[in-house]
Amino acid sequence: MSDFHNDEIERDRFRFRLGIAALVVLMAFGILIGRFTWLQFLQHDFYRTRADDNRIALIPIVPNRGVITDRNGVVLARNYSAFTLEITPAQTNDLEATIDALAEVIDIQAKDRKRFKRLLDEAKNFESVPIRTRLTDEEVAKFTAQRYRFPGVEVKARLFRQYPLARVASHVTGYIGRITDRDLAWIEEEGRQANYKGTDHIGKNGLEQHYEFELHGETGYEEVEIDAGGRAVRSLKRIPPVSGNNLQLTLDSKLQEITEQAFGDRKGALVAIDPTTGGILALVSTPTYDPNLFVDGITPENWKELNEHPDKPMINRTINGAYPPGSTFKPFMALAALELGKRTPNQAISDPGYFNFGNHQFRDDKKGGHGSVDMYKSIVHSCDTYYYMLANDMGIDNISKFMGSLGLGQRTGIDLGKDDAGESKGVLPSQEWKKQRFKKPEQQKWYAGETISIGIGQGYNAYTPIQLAQATAVVANNGVMFRPHLVSQIIDAKTGEKRPVEPRPIRDLKLKQQNVDVIRRAMVGVNKEGTGTRAFAGAPYEAAGKTGTAQVYSLKGAEYKASAIKKELRDHALFIAYAPADKPTIALAVLVENGGFGAQSAAPIARMVLDYYLLGKLPAGAAKEDATAVEDDHEE
């Protein structure tokens, strides 16, 4: 009985404790429900956003870059899709080992590894970096079969820029390269950061840089769901990219090509302009380079070779080289004299072969002089004495003012490079210029004797070939000046809508027709009975021209003898021309560095250009095949 009673007490005590435990259980579960309510009801919005942030990523889709074609539709720059093998460092354990293993499957050379390392330094950890570009189909298949062995390695289709004509017109197209910090600053300045997410190439110079924001297009976006490993699982929304606009040029790539060939291995420049529009027909700077080398990131060896080459192929001589114009300056001087009333066409001087100023004697090229020289003869036979006297009579400021109106010594504003930073101004000497140029007061003063050699295009004179071509075009076009430009129209890749670059006359010099005619007659005479006769023998059209030879090296009175002087100190040969003389459709300036006499080396190039442009005649020995033939192999 007492046992039983005891049992009852024990059981009650146990049940009491069980009741306590039940209370604890209910309280604990109550806390959990409270916690769930907090998370799922009160803070639901916050956590829903966090979950979406977790899973949704915006992946930029890089637009196709615009294509550049010449006036006839020949492609100068385009894109092609190629397979690249890329490694995402963050998803790879041992980079070196991975590459070594990959090399057993796919050909990976030392240069590939080098480039990979270089790109790796620039890339963010989660970005994929190409180890091999331009995989063949066979290589893609080989890798795909063994893909499981290589986590973090994948084959991607990337768009590459290609310049099918390779070395032809490289200074015109320029090239694209990987975006650097400086490019980033430019993009930010332009407020275009958002549009460049995902873009890793940008125009570095030439048209590619000038028209960067036309060519680039609008970046699209794909909203994708990603998993915890950052892999895209599925697409939620896609805003397609808008391709960049295409550029159609005024340039004739065939003309460009044969002109480049005509230079051979000589350094120099040629600019040919349509004087009635300012459209550039050819813009040659030799030596050229292959812009394709830059597309995947140029190798240090290639870069060194280009950058340190004594002929400086990377310099665009047409806009960055400033040269004394030599005797090509004379027609402009003569025109200035007529316009300012300093000379009449028939007014003749007697040329003894020299001009004395103070106690300095300025000599003419021709010993004993040209005898009686009027304006026509002064141009046809390139009489120096005539222009020594003329310059002296005009004075430096008159010369400077007139030459300035022709565009000499000023940036032309051609559509190459970024803004006008890529173009040189040259030197248009004047009293003011000298004051700015020098520091010491005695150097700042302009001496009247300095004006004399200005008259024959020497002295401080230094102009870019494009300025000379433009000045020639202005004369050819009766004083109406157009801005030289390469792009004739910008074509919307999507709508096909064409936006022509309207030729805008910058100014009209209001030249007197009879004065222009005098100059034209004289310049035609140059090619008929003067210094350009041999080069233009048998030309079925009438071409106006003027030869020039610019001193690189002061002879200090000694006789000029080309063979006795080092090649890089030899005179530059120049030639300016326009044709047909009565209704010009092309005006040009040629410069052959260290080419000696203009008549010898520059004029034949001008003849060839005019023959092709006006007659469609290819120079003997020039490649007959189509200029569009693509060089497929641009491997570094």
Added chain:
Amino acid sequence: MIDVVGTLKRGARGLIAHIDFPLLLITLTIMAVGLATVHSATYGGNERLLSQAGNMGVALVIMWFVARLPPHKLMGFAIPLYIVGLLLLLAVFMFGITVNGAKRWLSLGFTRIQPSEIMKIAMPLMLAWYFHKYEATLRARHFVVAALLLVIPFGLIAKQPDLGTALLVGGAGFFVIFFAGLPWKVMLGLGAAAAGAAPFLWNMLHDYQRKRILTLIDPTTDPLGAGYHIIQSTIAIGSGGPFGKGYLNGTQTHLEFIPERHTDFIFAVYSEEWGLLGNAALVFLYTLLIGRGMMIAAAAPTLFTRLLAGAITLGFFTYAFINMGMVSGILPVVGVPLPFMSYGGTALVTLFLGIGILMSIHTHGGRVNK
């Protein structure tokens, strides 16, 4: 004539004689939810789902078998099971293999076992037997001995280190002592002592354990390391909202943001897809389970069965509370699975063993004597 139907009926009745249907129903309901969630957590392959279903089959057979054993037979297992468990724990201590920095496993050549799992059952069994044996003459020293029986395996498991299992084993032992009548004063004293010793205990914790506790206070201090689990699971739960994202639609789950999704963190998967409503339902199911267990304990005829039923029932509670608490970010992350939900054969067998014992206690009724 032989009564075929009668024999069959009696046979069938015999087969199910020791099954407690309310308990079975509740357990199977939670299991069904668990299997569905395992399927979602491993979406794309049914491998785990089938494997877990297989585990469940094995566990149910064990449950059925244990339920048929009368409690006094169970009592016979107490000492051998405890001793084997203790020896194996010592063996782990000496020759255990280290996986992920913890020495929890014992290699048997063909397979490896986790002896601490045995203690989850052996501990309450042993203590219940002990108190039952000295029921009539219960003194303070018996509590001291019981405490020792508890502390030694607890220490060995905590040392492995496996704080989660140590807490479950320690909890199961403590519940027996509590139900056996541990004086309130002693409990208060122990509580005070524990609070006083907290700084000392803090120093004894492993670096990773300390980190987990610190992470709990502010998960954002280490969002990609220790805090990652908690951050991602709370995002999963919170983003589930009141009604959930729908079955198989949990983004946190299916995009693999939740680690250990089919095991310890399966609750985050469930919670994301079923929302607050689903959570309330699940907590209600656990409450039913515990309630049924408590009813069985309350009706249990002997001290042994009472203590054992009470401890096992509170064991289920401990599992569920710690797991849901850690996944929802109010308790530190310790390795405790969610009962009947988390994937894993060993844990499931242990759980159904517990269910089997409860059924045995309830169905071998009668005021059976000591």
